[in-house]
Amino acid sequence: MQVRAAFAFAQNQPIAVGDFTLDGPGPGEVLVELRAAGLCHSDMSFFDGSRVWSDYPIVLGHEGAGVVREVGPGVTSVRAGDHVITVGIPECGTCPACLSPRTNLCDTYFQPTTRRVFAQKGQQVRAFCELGTFCNFVTIRETQACVIRRDVPLDVVCCLACAGATGVGSAIFTAKMEPGSTAIVFGLGGIGLNVVEGARIAGASRIIGIDTNPAKEGPARTAGATEVLNPATTPDLLGTLREMTGGGADYAFDCVGGTDLLRMAVESTRIGWGTTVSIGIFPGAQEIALRPRAIQEGRRLIGSYLGNIKTRSELPRLADWYAEGRLRMDNLISHRIDLEDIGHGFDLIRQGAARRVVIDF
Ligand SMILES: [Zn+2]
Ligand SMILES: [Zn+2]
Incomplete structure (x- = not known):
């Protein structure tokens, strides 16, 4: 045809x-x-x-x-x-x-x-x-x-x-966020907003969104973000995040991609079990550079394609959540x-x- x-x-x-x-x-x-x-x-x-x-x-x-x-x-x-x-x-x-x-x-x-x-x-x-x-x-x-x-x-x-599976899936299927846990979401575009949705559905007590574009704040709050920070107007972003979360969040999501941002995401999680999910695509030939001790202190760095969701047997569940008003x-x-x-x-x-x-x- x-x-x-x-x-x-x-x-x-x-x-x-x-x-x-x-x-x-x-x-x-x-x-x-x-x-x-x-x-x-x-x-x-x-x-x-x-x-x-x-x-x-x-x-x-x-x-x-x-x-x-x-x-x-x-x-x-x-x-x-x-x-x-x-x-x-x-x-x-x-x-x-x-x-x-x-x-x-x-x-x-x-x-x-x-x-x-x-x-x-x-x-x-x-x-x-x-x-x-x-x-x-x-x-x-x-x-x-x-x-x-x-x-x-x-x-x-x-x-x-893509956006729904990747975002919602990263919070629920990749990170396996627990009710009451805290999350920082770097980048509030199509993927980041879905991570916020997923974190909310998982029962997160606190979801802090980060984006340089002030226009993203409204949609992020509608999706479930409890706080939104703009790095351009937050001089010590990492210090601020650690202070807000009492030493670091349980989960961080890099929805942008890039060495500096991923490193900050890892450092923004707490010692012992802080888990960072790498989602954003790194531009060009950038590589990950981390402080080894950040990982040795018990933090985890994980990644996934399409949020670990099995694309035919599990993805229909997200359509159900939409129909039920959860998503x-x-x-x-x-x-x-x-x-x-x-x-x-x-x-x-x-x-x-x-x-x-x-x-x-
Ligand atoms: Zn895509
Ligand atoms: Zn197969």
């Missing part, structure tokens, strides 16, 4: 929208008509100069939700008419990782795939995360389609695919756009003017 999709064709070139052909579903694949797709920083890294990549062009987009229209041969767990969230990490259900409760990183996620469902001018084109959700139709593996209940709005829960995602989406305006959508993100921008198809 003929489709319109947003794609990158080189680093440091604006994202483009163009015509493609899309294959129908082959064995183990499903065709999904997307209703909505969220814009994410990691899509931007294919055209803003921050990622080393050569396989251009590439159809971007990895946050999406829609309705299954057709299933290929051998598909058993998804049916036409199902409402699904597209997920970047597959869950095959049978590999050692899928059988372990310890991780969501299905072994098939790391196996290279040669299948290309998009083509442009006769050339096969890669799709980011084997999804390419900046297109109204996608053909994806059955193992990357997460079936959810049908009574939640697809143009909201599309954000569970308040409506606060997250700040802008809705058409596919053709996607360049403007990424401008809003770059300028820090947006929380989550969603394409409505």
Whole structure:
């Protein structure tokens, strides 16, 4: 079929929208008509100069939700008419990782795939995360389609695919925050707001949000932050955080990425059990530099992809939480756009003017 999709064709070139052909579903694949797709920083890294990549062009987009229209041969767990969230990490259900409760990183996620469902001018084109959700139709593996209940709005829960899973999951599934615990969240963008949501759902007694953009304070408080600090107007941020938390928080989340920030996050947690979750992508070739004693004093540094949530068996729980009013995602989406305006959508993100921008198809 003929489709319109947003794609990158080189680093440091604006994202483009163009015509493609899309294959129908082959064995183990499903065709999904997307209703909505969220814009994410990691899509931007294919055209803003921050990622080393050569396989251009590439159809971007990895946050999406829609309705299954057709299933290929051998598909058993998804049916036409199902409402699904597209997920970047597959869950095959049978590999050692899928059988372990310890991780969501299905072994098939790391196996290279040669299948290309998009083509442009006769050339096969890669799709980011084997999804390419900046297109109204996608053909994806059955193992990357997460079936959810049908009574939640697809143009909201599309954000569970990346920001929601990563943020909420980091607090609940990665950190396993306990009721009454304290958290510091560095960076209050789409991911950080979801960490705040997750910490609130976990029953945190105190959630301190940190962001240099004063416009983030309101949404962070709505999500559940009990205090919000701006580093630009807080001369000794680390000292202030230690004082506020009586020596350090139980948990810290780095939702920005970068050596200095991650180090501060680790140092802002308490001796003995303070746990820091590394979420933000480090720009360029930066490495982690920590004071060894900070770790030897019993602090922990952990990380995860998509918040340790198994993407087909556990992610539907987040849609349930939304339906029950526990997860308040409506606060997250700040802008809705058409596919053709996607360049403007990424401008809003770059300028820090947006929380989550969603394409409505
Ligand atoms: Zn993402
Ligand atoms: Zn697996």
